[in-house]
Each structure stands twice: as structure tokens, then as C-alpha cells.
Amino acid sequence: MKKLLLISALVACSLFGAEQVDGWQVSGRLSAYIESVDVDGGRTSSSEREKTTHNEELNLNFRGPLGKGEAGLESRMRTTNSDSIQAHGAELLYMKAYYRDKIWTVEAGDVAASLNPYIFSGSVKGAKAVYKSDEKDHTWNYTVITGAQTASWRDLLEDGGDDNPTTFTGGFEAKYIHERSKEIALSFAALDVASDINATAKNGYGLGIDGKWRFNKYVTLKGRAAFTDGKEDSNSSSSTAVYLKLLTRPVLKSVKSDFVYQRVDSDFVSFGGSANDDKEQIENSTTWTINKELRARMDLKYSRNNLDGTVTNGTQNIYYEAVSLTYNPSFLERGDFNFRLTNKDIDDDVTDSNRLTAGVDFNLRQKSGWRYGAGYDYSDQDDNNASSTRTHTIKGLLGYKQNLGKDSSYRFTVRPNYQLIENSQDKIGFKIDAGYVHNKRLSADIMYMINDTDYDSSSTSNNTQNATYQFRSTYKLDTKGRNILRLLLEKRDVHVDDTADSTYNEYRGKVSLVMNF
Amino acid sequence: MVKNTCVILLLLLATFSFAASEYDKDIVVKDQTRNDKVTEVFRAMMNAYEEEDIRLFFSYVSEDRFEQDYMTFYDAIDQDIRVYDILSVDTWVDKITEDGYKRFLYVQWTKRYLATTSDREINQRGYSRFLFDEVNGKYKLIELAGNNFWGKSLREWTEEVPQIAGQEPENTVSGGGALPDLTVTIPAGGGISDVAFNINNTGTATAIAPIYYKIEYCGGTIEKPYEENILPGDSTTYPIIEPLPVCNFGGQTVTILVDSTKEINELDEYNNDVSKVVE
Numbered sequence: 072m073k074k075l076l077l078i079s080a081l082v083a084c085s086l087f088g089a090e091q092v093d094g095w096q097v098s099g100r101l102s103a104y105i106e107s108v109d110v111d112g113g114r115t116s117s118s119e120r121e122k123t124t125h126n127e128e129l130n131l132n133f134r135g136p137l138g139k140g141e142a143g144l145e146s147r148m149r150t151t152n153s154d155s156i157q158a159h160g161a162e163l164l165y166m167k168a169y170y171r172d173k174i175w176t177v178e179a180g181d182v183a184a185s186l187n188p189y190i191f192s193g194s195v196k197g198a199k200a201v202y203k204s205d206e207k208d209h210t211w212n213y214t215v216i217t218g219a220q221t222a223s224w225r226d227l228l229e230d231g232g233d234d235n236p237t238t239f240t241g242g243f244e245a246k247y248i249h250e251r252s253k254e255i256a257l258s259f260a261a262l263d264v265a266s267d268i269n270a271t272a273k274n275g276y277g278l279g280i281d282g283k284w285r286f287n288k289y290v291t292l293k294g295r296a297a298f299t300d301g302k303e304d305s306n307s308s309s310s311t312a313v314y315l316k317l318l319t320r321p322v323l324k325s326v327k328s329d330f331v332y333q334r335v336d337s338d339f340v341s342f343g344g345s346a347n348d349d350k351e352q353i354e355n356s357t358t359w360t361i362n363k364e365l366r367a368r369m370d371l372k373y374s375r376n377n378l379d380g381t382v383t384n385g386t387q388n389i390y391y392e393a394v395s396l397t398y399n400p401s402f403l404e405r406g407d408f409n410f411r412l413t414n415k416d417i418d419d420d421v422t423d424s425n426r427l428t429a430g431v432d433f434n435l436r437q438k439s440g441w442r443y444g445a446g447y448d449y450s451d452q453d454d455n456n457a458s459s460t461r462t463h464t465i466k467g468l469l470g471y472k473q474n475l476g477k478d479s480s481y482r483f484t485v486r487p488n489y490q491l492i493e494n495s496q497d498k499i500g501f502k503i504d505a506g507y508v509h510n511k512r513l514s515a516d517i518m519y520m521i522n523d524t525d526y527d528s529s530s531t532s533n534n535t536q537n538a539t540y541q542f543r544s545t546y547k548l549d550t551k552g553r554n555i556l557r558l559l560l561e562k563r564d565v566h567v568d569d570t571a572d573s574t575y576n577e578y579r580g581k582v583s584l585v586m587n588f
Numbered sequence: 589m590v591k592n593t594c595v596i597l598l599l600l601l602a603t604f605s606f607a608a609s610e611y612d613k614d615i616v617v618k619d620q621t622r623n624d625k626v627t628e629v630f631r632a633m634m635n636a637y638e639e640e641d642i643r644l645f646f647s648y649v650s651e652d653r654f655e656q657d658y659m660t661f662y663d664a665i666d667q668d669i670r671v672y673d674i675l676s677v678d679t680w681v682d683k684i685t686e687d688g689y690k691r692f693l694y695v696q697w698t699k700r701y702l703a704t705t706s707d708r709e710i711n712q713r714g715y716s717r718f719l720f721d722e723v724n725g726k727y728k729l730i731e732l733a734g735n736n737f738w739g740k741s742l743r744e745w746t747e748e749v750p751q752i753a754g755q756e757p758e759n760t761v762s763g764g765g766a767l768p769d770l771t772v773t774i775p776a777g778g779g780i781s782d783v784a785f786n787i788n789n790t791g792t793a794t795a796i797a798p799i800y801y802k803i804e805y806c807g808g809t810i811e812k813p814y815e816e817n818i819l820p821g822d823s824t825t826y827p828i829i830e831p832l833p834v835c836n837f838g839g840q841t842v843t844i845l846v847d848s849t850k851e852i853n854e855l856d857e858y859n860n861d862v863s864k865v866v867e
Contacts, residue, residue, distance in 0.1 A: 156815040188792035193820060222819065324651065327659050344820070347790055358659060368663075397666070405641060434670075436640050484673065504702065508676055514700075516675070516709070522809075537809070543709055545700070552678050552698060557711075 095135030097588075103127040104583035112575030124153040128164075140172025163224050176201040184216045184242060187279035189297035189312045189335075191242035191260040191343035195220050196227055209249045217241030220262075238264045238273070240343045255282035260343035262301070275301010275342045291318040301342055310336035312346055328357040337379040349376045366397045385420030406435035425453045434468075442484070444468030461493045478511035496532070498524045512550070516543040534568045553587040622727075623684045626691040626720045629727045630681075637738060638677055640669045650728035653721060656748045661732075664739030664746075671741045671850055673702040675709070682715070691727070693718040697737055703850040708800060708811055710849055715755045743767065743853045768795035768820065769855040770846045772862045775827060783842050784827040785862070789818040791855045802848035803830055811848055 107123045127150045134143030147165040151157060167180035176199075183194035197218015204211040220238040221227045227237065239262070246256035261276040281295030293316040300309035312335040319328050330353075337349035352374035359367045370393040377386040395411040408431070415426045432446030448464040465488065472482035483505035490498045500522035508514045518541040526532040540562045548554035559581040566574045629648050636645035642665060651658050682694040698713045714735025720727045732738065734752040739745040747767075769791030775784060783803065789795045798813030810830055818824065845861040847854070854860075 153815075185793070192792050193794060222817075318657075324658075327657070341821075344792060346792065358663065360659070404643065482675075504673075506675060511676070511678065514676060551680060 095133060097131070097133055099129065099131040099588055101127070101129050101586045101588075102583065104581055106579065106581040109578040110575060111578075124151065126151040126153060126156060137170060138172070140170060140175070142168075142170045144168045159225065166224070174203055174205060176203075182216060182218065184214055184244075186214065186242050186244040186258040186260070186344075187256065187281040187295050187297060188344045189295060189299075189314075189339075189341050189346050190258045190277045190279035191216070191240070191244075193220070193344070195240060196224065197241075209247065212244075212246040212248065214244045214246070215242070236264050238262060242343050252285035253283070255284075256280070262342035273302065273342075275299060275340065277301075277342050277344075288323055289320050292316070293318070297341075297344075299340055299342055301340060308338045308340065310339040312336060312339050312341075325360045326357070328355065330355050334378070337377070337381070349378055349382075351375055351378060364399050364401060366399075368395045369393065382419075384422070387417065387419040387422070390414075390416040403435060405437065406433070408433050423455050425451075427451045427453075432466075440472045440474075442468065442470035442472070460495070463491045463493075465489045479507075479509050481505070481507045494527060495530065496524055496526045498522060511552075512547045514543075514545045517541065518543070536564075536566045538564045555585045557581075557583045557585075559583075622686075622689070622691060626684065626693055626727050627681060629720060629729070630679075630693055630695070630718060633729065634677060634679060637665070637668075638674055640674075642666060642669065648729055650721070650723045650730050653723055653728065653730045655719070655731040657745075660742070660745050660748060661739060663744070664742035667741045668739060671704055673704065675700045675702065689722045690730075691720045693720065695737070697735075699737070703848070706800065706802065706811060706849040708849055710851060712851075713756055715752070717752050740853070741850060743855075743857065746853050767791050767853055767855045768793050768818070769859070770795055770799065770818075770852065771859050772801070772844045772846050774844070774862060783844070784829045785844050786823045786827050787814060787818060787846050788823045789820055792820050794819050795852055799847060799852065800849040801828070802845045804843040804845070 103126065105123065105125045109121050128147065129149075130145075130147045132143060132145045134141060136142075145165070145167045146163070148161065148163050149157065150161045152160065165181045167178055167182065169176065169178040171177070178199045180196065181194055182197060182199035184199060185192050195216065195218030197216065199214070199216040202211075202213040218240070219227050220240050240260065241262075242258060242260035244256050244258040246254060248254040258279045258281070259276065260279075262274060264273040277297055277299035279295060279297040283291060283293040285291045294314060296311065296313040298309070298311050302308075312333075314333045315331070317330040319330075320326065321328060332353055334351045335346050335348050339346060339348040352372065354370070354372045356371075357369045361367060370391065372389070372391040374389045375386050376382060380386075391413070392415075393411065393413040395409065398408040398410075400406070400408075411428075411430050413426075413428045417424050428448065428450040430446060430448040432444065434442075434444045436442045444467065446466045448462075448466075450460075450462045452460045452462075467487045468484065470482065470484040472480060474480045483503065485501060485503050487501040488499070500520065502518065502520040504516065504518045506514060506516035518539070520539045520541075522535075522537045524535045524537075526534060542558075542560040544558045546556045548556060559579070561577075561579040563577040563579075565576075633645055633648045636642075636648070642662075645665060646662065649658070649661070654661065677697065677699050679695050679697040682696050684694070685692045694715070694717050696713075696715050698711065700709065700711050702709055714737055716732065716734035716737045718729060719731035719733075721730050722728075733750045734755040736746050736749055739749075768789045771788045771790055773786050773788060775786065783805075787799060787801065795818045797815050797817050799818065800811060800813050802809060802811040812830075814824065814828065816825070843861055843863045847860050
């Protein structure tokens with residue numbers, strides 16, 4: 072009888088489980104907040120205005136079995152009264168319907184693809200299909216995507232006519248992948264902006280090839296190239312772009328050295344993707360683990376523009392060099408010393424600027440929970456050999472974190488800092504951040520930050536004092552943390568000497584709720 | 589006779605069924621032990637990460653078997669520790685799937701942290717996959733996929749992490765090397781009491797909101813999010829205008845830093861700020 076009951080229970084459980092698996096499911100997330108800002112004192116000077124804003128976002132997803140695969144609908148919408156977030160009160164941000172099985176993925180709505188970035192990269196409102204062959208040691212992937220390139224569904228429905236016509240684009244890629252280590256892809260993309268106004272009309276196509284090839288443990292080559300042809304702003308052009316990255320491990324486990332070469336024609340127009348045109352660059356980045364205690368990194372970069380010689384100010388050359396060393400001594404198990412040096416030169420026929428930076432710092436994290444840190448940074452910005460700005464920054468860190476058992480802990484961090492800009496100003500301040508977590512469900516944090524800036528007597532600027540007080544709290548409404556309530560209270564005091572109108576206080580309160588279902 | 593035969597058949601059936609269930613039970617127990625081991629290793633790694641103990645963390649990673657670039661992963665964890673102050677991490681194991689001795693651990697997670705360059709607390713969530721394999725009798729990490737729970741601060745690393753179904757949208761598009769690149773430009777003009785600027789994405793992937801910007805002016809700072817995604821090659825729809833306190837008469841130096849919370853992986857991480865004397 073017991074076994075019968077057990078079997079019945081198992082059958083019931085299996086059936087119930089099958090219902091869960093086979094049935095359609097609804098899931099999503101609701102996040103909402105309300106925020107209030109108040110200002111007193113020199114109201115005209117504050118960046119904030121007295122206001123109360125609210126924002127609600129809803130992610131809603133349906134999914135379930137269909138045929139041999141799974142189908143679903145995903146959506147995200149937002150309502151708000153804040154103009155800085157969106158122009159309209161309510162907006163549909165995202166919507167996608169899909170079907171996928173082992174071989175096919177078909178999507179409609181907001182669809183995205185990352186093909187060769189020169190050719191097609193991004194999202195459109197349209198449709199996408201992906202076919203994956205099911206071989207053991209290699210696979211063929213075919214992707215086709217097409218649709219309208221607009222930021223919102225509203226823009227798509229409210230086509231702006233000739234002044235702001237809708238852009239239609241499409242892309243196709245065939246990719247061959249061999250044992251995960253070698254892949255090669257051919258892609259094609261086309262774009263069309265239909266308009267009677269020549270300046271906004273744009274159409275063209277691009278062809279690309281990209282891939283990676285891991286020869287062995289020591290050498291891997293990644294690369295892509297593209298050719299585009301089309302018309303933009305009434306000018307017709309055809310141009311090319313190429314990118315090569317060689318990853319080498321000359322001494323396995325201790326040295327890696329990566330080389331990059333990129334050249335994008337000055338009139339290169341990426342019709343479905345994106346690229347910084349008129350640029351040639353060569354880079355090397357080398358990391359050397361000298362031993363268990365010492366690691367070094369060096370970056371060398373060079374780039375130039377004016378590839379067709381038409382830039383008015385002549386060719387701009389940018390040289391960048393950086394060296395850094397990390398020393399992690401064995402006698403300080405959880406401590407390290409760091410040194411870094413960078414130099415950047417930018418020159419053309421008009422500009423000649425140089426920026427040199429150097430820095431050292433020390434960090435120590437003890438098992439007892441204490442953390443210590445100190446650092447010094449120096450920078451010298453030299454423009455056209457005429458003006459030089461030298462800045463010295465000293466930073467400190469003292470922190471402590473202690474577990475109290477049962478997932479409870481408290482911590483605090485103090486970060487003092489001092490900055491001197493020679494012949495101009497000096498700034499001193501510090502930041503304290505402290506927090507308490509109770510049972511991983513409730514956390515409360517406070518932050519206090521103060522900065523005092525004094526200008527040299529030769530300067531016409533007025534000295535300022537600025538203080539921020541902040542209280543943050545998080546409460547998980549359930550043990551899994553799926554529903555979370557957050558609170559933020561903040562006060563900022565700004566005082567500017569000799570200008571009464573600029574002394575003011577800002578108060579901010581924000582309550583937010585996240586619910587996952 | 590028929591009755592006896594039926595009883596014998598039933599007994600045989602029962603014996604087979606019990607034998608089968610005992611066998612299944614045995615397998616289940618073994619698998620459960622392996623799954624427990626993997627979960628234990630993952631928890632230990634998470635604690636080491638929270639405690640910023642990089643040596644302990646990497647004692648759970650197999651250098652020889654690691655399927656991505658081990659040195660890049662080391663750099664990424666090192667960078668995480670420098671750039672972020674981790675306040676709390678919560679993880680929930682969604683499922684564990686197996687391939688021989690290998691175990692794929694699918695984890696949902698939330699992370700609360702401060703970027704050292706920012707005054708804002710960041711709450712991030714994600715869905716990731718961790719692959720562990722038995723090396724000399726101990727389970728060690730050999731591959732990461734999905735959202736970047738570890739090593740998010742280093743672009744070279746995030747480029748190597750493949751995407752998985754169900755992960756949260758991120759600024760990293762795997763495989764093609766497509767990434768956003770944020771810059772700030774201040775148009776000519778502007779008044780004494782405000783600063784106007786545009787945030788541009790000159791990269792090859794969409795920069796996903798919120799995009800935090802921080803303005804430093806005569807002694808004070810403002811840090812706010814820009815709440816719209818910026819498409820590659822695009823800029824903020826309208827210039828962002830922030831009123832500033834008047835604290836001098838001869839002009840003040842204003843510095844604008846975009847992606848102040850270091851949330852967005854970019855093609856170039858060192859072109860995010862611009863300074864200007866606002867007349």
C-alpha cells in the first residue's frame with residue numbers, strides 16, 4: 072500500500088513536473104522608483120530643480136514549447152514623468168517574438184546581430200533567422216537579418232518624411248566554425264534610405280570577411296576586412312577597412328604579446344555597422360610575468376589620420392606609451408606595490424601637446440579585515456610648448472570589514488585625498504563610506520564626503536566647500552532576493568565664498584522597488 | 589499454477605524494479621557528490637573574490653586546462669579589485685548539467701558595488717555559466733560564459749567570454765569584437781552658469797543605459813545617469829545641459845567624465861573625459 076502511494080505520488084509529481092516543463096510560463100520584472108528633489112538657498116545656482124519624478128519599467132516574457140523547440144515573446148515598457156529620460160509618458164522599449172530549436176532560431180521585432188562590425192553590428196526592428204548545422208567537429212552558421220534602423224517603435228510608426236526618413240538595412244553572414252578554435256565568416260550588408268532630398272538619401276552595400284585562427288598554443292590570428300560601396304550625402308564612394316590582431320604567447324605561461332593593425336579609409340562608410348573612418352593604427356601590448364612576485368606590462372600605440380591628405384591641419388599623429396609594474400612580495404601575501412608611467416603626444420601642423428603621467432601606489436588587505444592603501448599621482452599637461460599644467464595627487468585608504476556570522480557583516484572605508492594644481496588651486500577632502508549587512512537581507516550604508524578648494528591669490532575664482540551626506544538601504548523582501556526595496560536619502564551642501572547666491576543645499580529622496588516574477 | 593506464475597512474475601518485476609531503482613539511486617548519490625563539490629568550489633571562489641584574495645581565487649582555476657586566456661583572466665580579476673569596491677554578492681545556482689566528469693554550473697547573481705571613480709552605488713544582475721572539470725581529483729574552473737560576474741572591468745577579457753541564452757543585456761557583443769566607445773564633446777559657446785555637452789558613441793556596439801556622467805566644477809561634483817541607449821555612431825539626441833554654481837568671474841575649469849561608474853566596456857577606456865574653461 073505504501074509503495075502504491077509512493078508510486079502514485081511519483082506519477083503525480085512527474086505529471087506535475089511535465090506540466091511545468093511543457094506548459095507556457097510567464098516571467099518578468101517590475102522595477103519602479105519615485106524620487107523627490109528639493110533645493111534651498113541659491114536656487115539659481117543649483118544643477119537640480121525641485122521636482123518629483125517617477126519611473127516604472129516592466130519586463131514581461133512568455134515562453135513555452137512549440138514543435139521540437141521553444142517559442143516566446145519578450146517585451147519591455149516604461150512609463151515616467153521625467154523629460155530627461157524620455158520625451159513621452161509611456162514608451163514600448165523592446166518587443167521580440169521568437170522560435171528556437173537545435174537548428175533554427177527565428178526572431179521578429181527588436182532583433183540584433185553582431186556580424187563583421189564594419190559590415191553589420193547592432194539592432195533593427197525587423198526579423199532575423201539563424202540556421203546552425205549539427206555536425207560533430209564543425210558547424211556552419213547562417214544568419215540573415217533585416218529591418219528598420221530606428222531608436223524607438225514610435226519613430227518607426229511616425230516616419231519623419233524626407234527630413235528624417237526611415238533607414239532600412241539588412242545583413243547576411245555565413246560562418247564556419249571548426250572545433251571552436253578556428254572560424255571564418257563571410258558577410259554582406261545593404262542599406263537604403265529613401266528620400267527625395269539628396270543630402271539625406273543614403274544607400275549602399277558592404278562585403279566583409281572575418282574570423283579567427285588558432286594555429287597552436289603560441290599563435291592566434293584574428294582579423295576582419297571590409298569593402299563598401301554606396302552613396303551618402305550625394306557623394307558616391309567605395310572604400311576599404313582592415314583589422315588584424317595577432318595574439319602571441321612567446322613564452323607560454325609567462326609572456327603574452329598582442330599586436331593590432333587597423334586601417335580604415337578616410338571615406339569609409341559603414342552602411343550597416345560602424346567604424347572610425349580615416350584612421351590607421353598600430354599597437355602592441357605585452358604582459359610579462361617575470362616571476363610569482365613581479366609582473367610587467369607595456370603598451371605602445373601609434374595612430375594617424377589624414378590618409379588621403381586632405382585634412383586642413385595636416386596629419387595628426389598620436390603616440391602613446393605606457394609601462395606598469397606590479398610587485399606582489401611573498402612576505403606580504405595580500406599586498407602589492409604598483410608603478411605606472413604613461414606618455415601621450417599629439418601633434419599636427421597646429422597642435423603639439425604632450426601629457427606625461429606617473430603614479431605609485433601600495434595596497435594591503437589583511438585577513439583580519441583591515442585594508443590599507445596609499446598612492447601618489449603626477450601629471451604634466453604641456454600644450455604647444457607654451458602652457459604647462461602640473462598636478463600632484465595624494466590618496467589614502469583605510470578600510471575594515473568584519474563578518475559577524477549568519478551572513479551579517481559591517482565595514483567602513485576612509486579615503487582622504489589632496490590635489491595640487493601648480494600656480495592655480497589646491498583641493499583637500501575625504502570620503503567615508505560605512506555599511507552594515509544583516510543576514511544578507513537588510514543592508515544600510517552611509518557616506519560622507521567633503522571637498523575644500525582654495526584658489527591662488529592670483530586667481531579670480533572663489534574658494535568653495537562642498538559636502539555630501541548619503542544614506543542607502545536595501546531590503547530583500549524574500550530570501551532569494553527576487554523582490555528588493557531600496558532607499559536613498561542624500562543632502563548636498565555647496566558654499567562658495569563671497570557669492571551668497573551660490574550657497575545652497577540640495578535634498579534628494581528616492582525609493583525604488585524591484586520585483587522579479 | 590497461473591496464480592503462482594503471476595506471483596513469481598510480480599516478484600521478478602518487483603526485484604528488477606528495486607534493483608533498477610537502487611542502481612539509479614547509486615548514480616544519483618555519486619552525481620550529487622560531484623555537484624556538491626563543484627558548488628563548494630564555486631562558493632570558495634566567490635568568497636576569495638569578495639575578500640580580494642587573488643592568490644586563493646586562482647588556486648581554484650586550472651592554468652593548464654583553462655580554455656580561455658589564463659593571463660588575461662588574471663589581469664581582469666586584478667583590475668576588478670582595483671576598480672571596484674565589492675559591497676555584497678548574492679548567487680543562486682539555477683542548474684548543473686554534466687558532460688562526463690565536467691560540470692556546467694548555471695548561476696543567477698546580483699552584485700552591489702562602488703566604482704572607485706564614482707560616488708554611486710551600482711546594482712548589477714546577471715546570468716552566467718561556469719565550467720568545472722576534475723584536475724588531479726579536485727574540481728577547478730576551466731571556462732566562463734554569459735554575463736561577466738568576474739573580470740568585467742577588463743575589455744580584453746570580456747571579449748573572450750561567449751554569450752549564453754538567458755543572460756542579461758550587456759555592453760559586450762561577443763565574438764565580433766564590437767564594443768561601444770564613449771566620448772564627450774562640448775559645443776562652442778555656452779554661458780557662465782551652465783555647461784552643455786554631448787555624449788558620443790564612436791564605437792561599434794550600442795552603449796546601454798544607464799550611462800553615468802560626472803561633472804567636476806569649482807570644488808563640487810555632479811553625477812547623473814543618461815537613461816537612453818546610444819547607438820554606434822550616434823550621439824545624445826539633444827546636448828545635456830547642467831546649470832553650474834557661479835564661483836568665479838574669470839571662468840572656471842569644468843571636467844566632464846562619461847561612464848564614471850566604469851560600467852561600460854569600451855574600445856578605448858582612456859578617452860572618456862574632457863576639460864574646458866567655461867567663460
